[in-house]
Amino acid sequence: MDFNTNFILGCSAIGAGLAVIAGIGPGVGQGIAAGYAANAVGRNPGAKSDITGTMLLGQAVAETTGLYGLLIAMILIFVKPLAK
Amino acid sequence: MDMGILLSADNEVDFMIHGIFSYSFFGHQVWITTTHVCCLIVLLSLMLFGFLAGRKMKHADEVPEGFQNFIELIVELLDGMVDGTMGKNGANFRNYIGTIFIFILVSNLSGLLGLRPPTADYGTTLPLGLMTFTLIFFNKLKYQKVSGFIKGLCDPWVFWAPINVIGDIAVPISISLRLFANILSGTVMMALIYGLLSKIAIIWPAALHVYFDMFSGAIQTYVFCMLTMTYISDAMTTE
Structure with missing residues (x-):
C-alpha cells in the first residue's frame, strides 16, 4: 500500500473514533430516563411493570442517535469508502 | 498484525455477509448470501x-398441558400486547404484529445458534420498515381521507409541508436502522471477541x-413492534 492509502486509512480510523463520541448523548439520555423511572417506581411501586416497559421503549428510541454514530464508524473502518 | 488491530480484523474476524453463489438475473449478477440461507433456516x-x-x-x-400450553401462552402474550397498545383497533393487527414479532425475535436469537442473524443485514430490516411505512400510509388515507392527509401535511402552516414529508420518510429509515444497528453491533462485538481474544475466550463470552x-x-423486537403499533394507531386517529 502506498503512502496515500495508508494516510487515508489512518484518517478514517480517527474519524471513526470521533464518530462514536455520539455515544455520549444516548448515555446521558438513558441515564436520565432510568433515573426518572426509579423515581416513579419509588412513588408508585404498583405500576412497576408499566414504568419499566415505557422506560425501555424510550431508552431504545434515545439510543438511535448513538447507533447512527456507530454505523458511520463501522462504514469508515470496514467499508473504507474514502480509500477507493 | 503489522497494520494494527482494526485493520488486521479483515483476516481473522469474520462478521461480514458472504456470498455463496451468484447467478444472472436479467443481466444483473445476483448473489445468494449467508443472509438468505439463515433467513431460510429461520423461516x-x-x-x-x-x-x-x-x-x-x-x-x-x-385442559391444556405441555406443548398446547406453550402455544396458548405465546398467542395470549402477543394478543395482549397488541390490544394493550392499539385498543379497539388491535383485533385487525394481531396477525401482522404477531408474525413480525416472532420472526424478528427468532432471527435475533439465531445468533446464539451460530447463524449470522438475518436482521444484521440492512436488506432484511429495510423491507420490515417499508412494510410499516406502507401500513401507516394506507391507514392514514383510509381513516383520515385525502383531505385529512393533506391537512396533516401542512400542519402548522403550508410552507411546513417539506419538513413534514421528511419527517414521514424518516420513519421507516429510523426504525429499520435501529434494529439493524443494534443486532449488527452485537454480531460485530461477538466476532471481535472470538476473533481477537480467541486464546482466552473460554466460558465468559x-x-x-x-x-x-x-x-x-428481545428489547429491539419489542421496540420495533411497539413503534409500528404506535405509528399505525396514530395514523388511525381522526380529529
Missing part, C-alpha cells in the same frame, strides 16, 4: 413450528451472549 423452523402448533390445536384438549443476543435482541 423453515418457524413453518415447522407453525405446522406442529396448528396440528396440535386442531385436536386441542379441554456466554454472559455477553446473554446481553448482546438475548437481551438486546
Whole structure:
C-alpha cells in the first residue's frame, strides 16, 4: 500500500473514533430516563411493570442517535469508502 | 498484525455477509448470501413450528398441558400486547404484529445458534420498515381521507409541508436502522471477541451472549413492534 492509502486509512480510523463520541448523548439520555423511572417506581411501586416497559421503549428510541454514530464508524473502518 | 488491530480484523474476524453463489438475473449478477440461507433456516423452523402448533390445536384438549400450553401462552402474550397498545383497533393487527414479532425475535436469537442473524443485514430490516411505512400510509388515507392527509401535511402552516414529508420518510429509515444497528453491533462485538481474544475466550463470552443476543435482541423486537403499533394507531386517529 502506498503512502496515500495508508494516510487515508489512518484518517478514517480517527474519524471513526470521533464518530462514536455520539455515544455520549444516548448515555446521558438513558441515564436520565432510568433515573426518572426509579423515581416513579419509588412513588408508585404498583405500576412497576408499566414504568419499566415505557422506560425501555424510550431508552431504545434515545439510543438511535448513538447507533447512527456507530454505523458511520463501522462504514469508515470496514467499508473504507474514502480509500477507493 | 503489522497494520494494527482494526485493520488486521479483515483476516481473522469474520462478521461480514458472504456470498455463496451468484447467478444472472436479467443481466444483473445476483448473489445468494449467508443472509438468505439463515433467513431460510429461520423461516423453515418457524413453518415447522407453525405446522406442529396448528396440528396440535386442531385436536386441542379441554385442559391444556405441555406443548398446547406453550402455544396458548405465546398467542395470549402477543394478543395482549397488541390490544394493550392499539385498543379497539388491535383485533385487525394481531396477525401482522404477531408474525413480525416472532420472526424478528427468532432471527435475533439465531445468533446464539451460530447463524449470522438475518436482521444484521440492512436488506432484511429495510423491507420490515417499508412494510410499516406502507401500513401507516394506507391507514392514514383510509381513516383520515385525502383531505385529512393533506391537512396533516401542512400542519402548522403550508410552507411546513417539506419538513413534514421528511419527517414521514424518516420513519421507516429510523426504525429499520435501529434494529439493524443494534443486532449488527452485537454480531460485530461477538466476532471481535472470538476473533481477537480467541486464546482466552473460554466460558465468559456466554454472559455477553446473554446481553448482546438475548437481551438486546428481545428489547429491539419489542421496540420495533411497539413503534409500528404506535405509528399505525396514530395514523388511525381522526380529529
